[in-house]
Each structure stands twice: as C-alpha cells, then as structure tokens.
Amino acid sequence: MNWSRGVCACRPGMINTLYLPELREMLASDNVVELREFCTALHPARTAEFMEGLEAEESWRVLQYADEDSRVQIFIYLTPERQVEICESQDRDAIARLISKLASDDRVDLMQRLSHEIQGDLLSRIPAAERREIQRLSQYPEGTAGAMMSINVVRLSESLTVREALDELSRQAEQFETIYYLYVVDAEQHLRGVVSTRQLVSAMRHPNTPMSELMETKMVTVEAMEDQEVVANRVARLDLLAIPVVDHEHHMLGIITHDDVIDVVQREASEDVQRIGAVEPLRDSYLGTHWLIMSWKRGIWLCILFFCGLLTAVALQGYGSQLAKWSWLIPFLPLIISSGGNSGSQSSTLVITALTRGHITRKDWLRVAYRELFVGGLLGLFLGTLGLIVAQLFGNSPGPLEAMVVPITLTLVVTAGTLIGSMLPLLFHRLGFDPALMSNPFVAGISDVLGIMIYMNIALLIL
C-alpha cells in the first residue's frame, strides 16, 4: 500500500481521515506486515497524523507494531490530548517504559499533564535515574527556562582534543537532544565555553587541538528561573540553535533547543491574541477544547465586560433628563463610544506587541505617552472633522453651535482612548501582570464611560 498518497493534502494539526478504514481493517485482521510498514515507511510526524482519527486504544495497538525507537518517535508527535488519553488508559508498565525513553523535557511536559494519581503510579515504575531527573526538572515552575530545558547535553572537559571529542561524539550522538553545540565544563560543572560541531568538523585537520583553544567563551546563557519569553526573545534575536541554562553560580544545568523556542513563540503569540480578544487562553487546540471549558473561558470575560457595560447604563441613566431634552444626541452615542474604544484598543494592541517583542520596556512610558498623545490627537482631529461633515449631512442638530458637540467630543474621546489604551498595559506590566491580561476589557470599560461623560459635559457646556 502506498502510504505517501494523501500526504500532501494533509496540513499539520488537522485530522487526516484518509487511511482510517484501512488502518482499522489491518488492526482487525492483525496484519503485521502492513502495520509494521505503516509505522516505519513515513516520517514519524506523518504517521502520527494518519493515526489522529483513531481512538486512544486503537492508536496504542498500532504503536505495538513499531519497534521501540519508532514507537517513541511517533508517540511524541501525537497531540498532547491524545498522549494523555493513552497514558491514562493503557498498560502502566508499558507506558512507564515508553516515558523513560522520551527526551527529558518532553517527559516532564507529559507527566505534568497527567493526574496526580497516575503520575505517582508511573513514577514508581520508571527507573530510578529517570525518576530523579523528572523530579528535579519538575521543581521549576511552568513558564521558566528550567521547566523548558533538556539535560541530555554533551559536556566535555577543556583538555579533550578534537580527535577525542569527535570519538566521544560518535559513540554517544544518538542519546543527546542536540549534538550541534558541545559544552565545555570544568570539574565542578561550571560552564566554561562552547564548541559548535561546525567548528569541530572544521578543526578535523588539526586533530590534537584542545577544546580550550577551540571553544568560544563569548556565550549567551539563561538562568533557570528566567521567563520563557525572555529565553525565546534571546534565542530568536541571536539565531541560536540552543541556549545553555545555568544557575546563578554558572553551573551547567541543561539546554533549551530551537524547537522548544518555536513552540513557546507560537503558544505565547496565540495566548496574547486570545487575551486581546478577551478570551482566557486555551490550553488545547480550538476543536480539542471541551465546550464547557470553552464557555467558561469566554464567559468570565463576557461577564466582566458586561459589568463594564453596565457602568455605561448607569452613566446614561444619570444623564437621562439631558438626553430627553436633546434627543438628537442619542443616535451618535454608539458611534462616539466605539470610536474611543477602537482607538484605545489600537493603542493597547501596539503597546502589547511591542512589549512582547522586547521593542519597548515600561521605562519607555513617557516616550510612549508623548507619542500616543500626539498620534491620538491627530487621529482625534481627523475623526472630529469627519464628525463635523457628518453632523452637517445628518442635519438633525438644531443649530450651528449645536453641530459642534459631536466633532469636539470625537476629538477628545479618541485622544483619551489612545492615552488610556497605551498606558494601561504598561501599568499592568509594572504591577507584575501580563500586559495583555485584562487590558482590552479595561480599556473598553474605562473609555466607554469616559466617552459618555465627555459627550454629556461638552453638550452641557455648549448648549
């Protein structure tokens, strides 16, 4: 059977149902030859994709036809939700064997997704060395460099020569997370330098050169407790394949590789987008999230926003008599409120992305404030002019003086929205919160109420 048919049609993360009937038939007839072929003929990520439509139990049965290496490789490309399902439902001893073969960082990620009871059960079945490693890595809080790192890293002594290093590498290449950076450590495991495999290969013509001569000491490192976003920005900025993780005494603890950094960048980006869109970030994929969790993650923010909206209702009721007198002001109400909210969410979006990318820090707040005040004022004047034209066309205001209420309000509301939208994320950042958290809802709430107050007071002043 030609497994490569349908490979091109398949996008990562999508469920590919093309071979499900064939796979099920093979399982039913225990077709060893075809199932072995399925487990080895394709890139393990592709094999995993084809299996995504199967039930957990079926997937596990398919994996039994793979040799141990392929099984581990295919397993790690299954979706996190499926991995958990399999671990929680299948034979514990076999699962423990599988887990002890995973890379150290993948192992900890997986274990932390399991229930406490199953974690404990599996831990007791995992060999002592791996168990200690899992426990050590689990100490680092989620979101820190320590929690991301792998400890399967090549450590060499300074006195090793190029030839010895290459020999060492050729013996052990298979068991390390990456062999593309070799870390040179002293007897106390202090990180002294790094040699890239590129340098090592280039130096093959001088096989007796010691590592100490070859190694680069201008290294960039991260500390274990640093935030994963800092790690991601540093690796991205320096185009690194991996970054070493050290403690505050510069002991070598492990490394974080480029693939984990891409994952962090993607996940943090989605989380930021979702927060800005007033959704509590999803842990799993959109379709993989239970409707109850989905409703909860949206509901809490809708409620908060509802109560913000309620403030506008209170404010408007307070101005009830005024509105009854000048009823021609009412149609413009949503327009004015949304103009303030929109300019505010533009500003907060820009400030949040700039903070995430590391393009500004909260120390830049005064520069940001000046800039936003200026751009906001400009945009406000422009929208105000549009409002003037519109007020003329609508022609529902009683006189020329009255026609100025809407344009003046628009100018002020847009400027105020811009300023609020830019300063709130910086304030949240200062207070130690995620700047994307709560910003847009708060911006909307504050600028809505402010918009109504400005509108009504300008009207009072002019009329």
Add this chain to the structure above:
Amino acid sequence: MNWSRGVCACRPGMINTLYLPELREMLASDNVVELREFCTALHPARTAEFMEGLEAEESWRVLQYADEDSRVQIFIYLTPERQVEICESQDRDAIARLISKLASDDRVDLMQRLSHEIQGDLLSRIPAAERREIQRLSQYPEGTAGAMMSINVVRLSESLTVREALDELSRQAEQFETIYYLYVVDAEQHLRGVVSTRQLVSAMRHPNTPMSELMETKMVTVEAMEDQEVVANRVARLDLLAIPVVDHEHHMLGIITHDDVIDVVQREASEDVQRIGAVEPLRDSYLGTHWLIMSWKRGIWLCILFFCGLLTAVALQGYGSQLAKWSWLIPFLPLIISSGGNSGSQSSTLVITALTRGHITRKDWLRVAYRELFVGGLLGLFLGTLGLIVAQLFGNSPGPLEAMVVPITLTLVVTAGTLIGSMLPLLFHRLGFDPALMSNPFVAGISDVLGIMIYMNIALLIL
C-alpha cells in the same frame, strides 16, 4: 575597558545607551585598540545592541575597525532600519562588498528594503555570481518559501563515503548557512535524501559507508511557491533544524533554517495581533515607526470603523420615534451593542488563531458553526439571565413584560455575534484574504447594527 558590564541589563531590541559617550570619544580620538576590542570582545549581537544609539554614519565608522567577518556579523544584527540607513548613505563600493558577504537570504531581504535606484547601483558593483543569485532569489514573491530560502547548502553525491563527506565538510564548513543537514542530490540536482551531521558523526566508525546507504529518504520538503506560514507550521510541527526547498520537479533549490522560521512566526504573530486590534501591521518596531506612518496605519481602520459606527447612527435615527416613546430602553443601548461585539470578537479571535496554527481549515466550517451556535447560545442565555437580574434591580421598565426586552435581546445578540464572529474569518479565508484582515472591524460593524435592529424589533414585538 570591560565591555561585559551592562550586558545583562540589556534586553533584545532595546536601545542600550550605556557606552555611547565612550564610543563617541573613541571615535573622536581614533582609538584603534579600544574600538577593535569593542568589535570583537562580545557576541556580535551584543556589539550591535551597544551601537544602536549611534547615528548611521558613526555606526559605519565603528564597523571599519572590525575585520571583514566581524563587520558582516555585527551588521546583520543591527536593526533593519539602521541597515537601510547605512546602505543608503555610505560609500557604495564598501557597501557592495559587505552585501556580497551576507548570507543569500539576508542579502535579498536587505536589497528589497532599499530604494530601486540604490538597489540598481549596488547590484552593478556586486560580483556577477552573487548578482545572479540575488536576481534569482528576488523573483519569488515576498511571503513565499522561495523568498525565505538560502542557497548556501551542502549538496553531496550519493556515491560519496562517510570519510569523503566529512573531508568535504571540514573544508567548507564555514561558508554554508547550516552544516547540520547534508543534502544528497543526483546529477540533475534532484533531491534524493538527507544525512544529518549527527548520523554522519555516528557513522565515523564505518568510514567507507556510502551516503546512499546512510541517507534518510523519508523527507519533508516545501515547494518554493508555498506560503511562509505553511513552512513555519511544518518546521515547528516536525521540530526541524531546516527544511529543503524544491521546485515541482523536486530539484533542490535551497533551504530554510530554524532561525528564519522563528522570525516568521514572531512577525506573523505580531501582524495577526495588530490586525485583530484594527491596526494595519507595522513593518518596523513601534518606536521605529514614523508618526505619519503610524497615524496612517491606524487612521484608515479608525475611518472604516467610523463609517461602520455611522450605520448605527442611521439605524438609531430610523427608530427615533420608538426610542422617544420608550426612553427607558436608551441606557441599555451601549451594553447590548458591546455584548454582541465582544462575543463576536471572541469568536473571531479563536477562529483566527486556530486557522493560523493550522488547527482548523475552512472545510471545518460546519463543525465550527455548530460549536459556536451552541457555545454562543449558552453564553447568550447566561448574559440574558444577568440582564434579567439587572433589569429588576434598575427597576426602570414599566412592567414585568417590558422587563423581558433586555434579557431576550441580550441572548439573541450574543448568539448572533458569536456566529458572525466565527464565520466571517472563514469567509475571508475562503475568498483568499488574510482571515485576520478586516474581521474584527467587520464583526463589530455588522453586530452593532444587528444589535440595534434586534433590540428595537424585540421591543416592538413585546410592547
């Protein structure tokens, strides 16, 4: 002087002003020793950071103290805006020499940022081989795999042995973008397989093994015209260091490396966030964007949203007599409109992030619609209940029947907003637009007007 002071305090992308006075003094006194030291003592990315506060002309003068290799490396870490400034203002022959030393993908990126006139002038000064390469790579439209790829890639013939491959590698390691994947091609440059340096190093004990035996033929490739987002998702999903780019006849064209993928992921994420926040994506950093460009990129969307808001004003004027009669409905107006808009932007945000990450495709639209209808209905009922309580507390509705207007409207508006918010991005995607483009503004516009219509018609029906 100890250049490493202040390194830790510096975040990527921020302007580090710590050494500016010292640097300027060294330039003034032509302090060769210290300036050479500055150009070589640190990681080139750090050196570039310290130089960011300098003028283009000063940066260029500092770079003259670096040897050619360091100059290229420091230059590539300067911000894109600064690179362009230097290229446009400094000696053309020296710039052409620098450009011809850059990696092929960086070279094309830089050239495409320059004005046509300067591009032409520089091209004429660049050696013929590099010129042809730039021209060939420039053919691929921005945002495609072809435009991202580098052509400095190791190509080996199938008959080469491990020993020969290692020799070849050690001779040429310095000049390739990555040496961690070696691509095996036939005489017509068709891609036949890939050998990782890890495999090669492991196989050192069997030096006469031919590449054809060692190579992996289960390869994942991209075609040159595929979108950069597809490339990024594939590399991220498969944890690759690099992915080969081929044409439709499977000729090897080049590779895309992990660092370029991280850049794409970061850039696309910021762009999505900015589009969702109704800002036309910025090309440069927040502080690096001219106020005029900033005002323009925000102004166009504010205007579009303004005209959407105008529709609400028109609608409200249409219902003017009704509103005058039932003035107690007015205070709830912004609350109802914003509830619909908020639930809509939640849905569009979720659908956009799921599309970007490849978790859904537009073929899933029916599943998404069912899901959103269900979750939206649930959220709507919940907000409706809140609305019922609020209407009782406010106590401004004339009777028990009238008190039902706000809750019923809220339920319907939230459900409608959810459905619109989820379907519009899929529709845009279907029409070939970026799903993040225009979605939130359109969602807001449509759900605002719809909200008013639902509100008024429910009121008519009940009262």
